[in-house]
Amino acid sequence: MWVFVLSEMSEFAFFFTVFLVVKLLHPELFSTAPAQLNTKAGLANTLLLITSSWFVANAVRAARSAKRKKSMGWLALTITAGLLYCAIKYLEYLWNVEHGISTRTNIFFALYYYLAFNHLLHVLIGICVIGWALLQSWLGSYDSENLGGLEGAATYWHMIDLVWILLFPMLYIVG
Numbered sequence: 436m437w438v439f440v441l442s443e444m445s446e447f448a449f450f451f452t453v454f455l456v457v458k459l460l461h462p463e464l465f466s467t468a469p470a471q472l473n474t475k476a477g478l479a480n481t482l483l484l485i486t487s488s489w490f491v492a493n494a495v496r497a498a499r500s501a502k503r504k505k506s507m508g509w510l511a512l513t514i515t516a517g518l519l520y521c522a523i524k525y526l527e528y529l530w531n532v533e534h535g536i537s538t539r540t541n542i543f544f545a546l547y548y549y550l551a552f553n554h555l556l557h558v559l560i561g562i563c564v565i566g567w568a569l570l571q572s573w574l575g576s577y578d579s580e581n582l583g584g585l586e587g588a589a590t591y592w593h594m595i596d597l598v599w600i601l602l603f604p605m606l607y608i609v610g
Contacts, residue, residue: 440594447553451601464542464543465543468541476526476527479523480599481599481603483516484516484596487512487517487592490510490516491565492589493509494508503577506577510572518562521555521559521562557595571585
């Protein structure tokens with residue numbers, strides 16, 4: 436799992452570097468464009484993902500204490516938060532279209548869409564991974580001594596959260 440997470444982080448690090456290089460080449464554009472985005476949607480998604488990381492941490496903690504049903508509840512909340520993230524992102528994209536923001540608007544928005552959509556895809560994968568961990572919990576595959584799959588799923592989810600914590604200020608705030 437760690438090799439997978441590190442490869443995913445390397446992918447995002449590469450595109451963060453591309454973003455920063457392009458920002459150096461177009462400083463005026465990158466100082467004004469973030470103000471056109473729906474910062475409230477970005478903030479709501481930030482709070483959702485931070486909360487979802489707390490949920491998944493509680494799921495692991497409950498599983499370590501042999502509280503399978505509680506762990507499953509926390510995993511279900513994690514999935515719910517991930518789905519809410521997706522719904523807000525969808526509404527944000529609709530808002531962008533209504534305000535004339537697309538991948539063709541300028542290079543900032545092209546990069547914004549690439550990074551935000553790439554992250555959205557990782558959230559969707561994460562929802563599936565957490566769903567698999569929930570199914571495995573339901574089937575009784577984990578016990579307080581055998582949590583490798585659950586811990587791996589939680590690690591992936593935390594990586595998704597960490598990437599968003601870096602993306603949010605980079606895209607929405609720092610001009």
